[in-house]
Amino acid sequence: MNLIPFAGAVVAFLLAISHWIEAVQKGRKRKQTISSLGLFSLKQNFFGIGYIYLYSSALLFLSLASLQFHIYGELTEGINFFPFLYGIHIPCLFLIGPFSYIYFEEMSGGEFYKIRIFHFLPSVLSLLYIYLMRPVDYQLPPMDLYAKDYNSGFEYSIQLLLSFGVVSIFLYTNSIIIRVLRWKFGSKEKLESSFWPFLWLLIYSLSVVILFVLSQLFFMRMFIVACLGLTSLLVFILLFKMNHRELIPNFQTETSLARYKESRVKGINIPQILKRLDDLMNLEQLYLNEDLSLPILSKRLDLHTHQLSEILNHHLECTFRNYVNQFRLQEAARLLLERPDMTILSVIYASGFNSKSSFHKLFQNRFGLSPQNYRLQSN
Incomplete structure (x- = not known):
């Protein structure tokens, strides 16, 4: 049974490699597109988010792999042979929340602008605390006492950090749920076919998190059940990826327009307008319409013609005609x-x-x- 977290770690690691390769290919493709179109200012919009965002999906699954490897090490007591690795799962736990939100943004056609560098500070600070404050002669407590006897300040602080990590995952997941609910019930552009599959996926993910909490608080061996739930989810994602199928069919298509409408209510969101403009050209191929004009394209973007013209001139450094051509x-x-x-x-x-x-x-x-x-x- 202890092999369950090990198997989950392997699956997560395979997903991390797959997403890393995709990120490399995506980066090259964007550079080629920018270069071929001559829209050099697009580089700032696409690459200003940084490499941490480009490789966020890979880092998410790498964090999950590290978490499961650590659990496997604790359950088999193999972590005692590598004591310097004890506690590495806590910074990874703090990374799961923000990286999950970015993964959601990627699935729904977003651009990650709500996640800033400070979202990753808890992970960095917890890493520094663990390796700077750990006692020199620290020994991992026996499995039977791990969840019951916190006879040292360091062990108690570890449990506290684990609790904060789990709470952070709950907060990020709930923010995703609220966002999708707002799109579902507050937008004219309804999420018809993708809403319920996505909601059930989130509920399942939250259930797995709850199992990890119960395991940590009450009975260490329950980690096997929690790891089984997480491993099943990872295998599900891997199978869809191997078959080149969307995890949530139509999710990006249905949320893209809802996302854009949301940004228009709050004001002119230039990055979101550029993303929507890119979708209209690359996905819907509006440029194939020989009658396409500035007023027609402006209407599709819910903009005035002078607003679109200004965006093209100042942010893409070209006229409407040059852009379409x-x-x-x-x-x-x-x-x-x-x-x-x-x-x-x-x-x-x-x-x-x-x-x-x-x-x-x-x-x-x-x-x-x-x-x-x-x-x-x-x-």
Whole structure:
């Protein structure tokens, strides 16, 4: 039975590796997109969040892996062979809350701006406390006394820190629940198919946290049941990931618009508008509509035309026409390479242009070759 937390740690570690690889690929893709579109100022919006946010999902699962490895070490008393590792689960516990919130933001198409560096201070401070204040001759108490006899100040402080860590997870989880409930019942854009699956996922996660609390307070061996619940959840996530399926189908699609509407009520949220603008272009491919205009795009964003124009000019350093044409040129270049059966004229209209002459001029300026030569040289 002691192998359950070990198995959970292995699954969590595999998920951490998978998300780390995805983060590396995502970072490269964003750099390529920014470079190819010439929208250099987007770099600040995408990369200003820092590497800690880019790799947040991987760090979340790495924290869960460390937590389960530590539990396995305590249950088997193997932690006694590596006493310097005792207590490392507490900083990891403080990381689960903020990283879970960022994971939720990622699932729902957000940009993590509500999580600042100070959210990670409890983890850093607890790490410093454990390794600076631990007695030199400290010995891990026997399993039978661990939850009953706190005969030293350091052991009592460990229990106190564990309690604070669990409370922090509750607070972050409840904030997620409140956020989704507000989108569900307070927005015209209802979360139709994804609300209940997401709510049950949160309830299950909270139940696992409660099991860990009961284990810590009353009976150490209950950690096996808590670890079984956590391991089952991690296996569930891993299976979905291996099958390239969304954990909560339609969740990002349904929450993206609700999130944007929420930001518009509070005022002009530039990062959120840029994120919504990016979704309209990359997901809905509005640029393929040859009649797309500044008023049409402004209406989709619930902005006045002068507001959108100002955002494009000051934050993306381009006009509306140049912004849309960059996407159209990228689409045309893709079609030229991937669809050799299409004529140049067909490519022009399929990529959203309505003028042959303007297309040739823009394409020549962007790629330094005519469309025909671009197709021949690439082949």
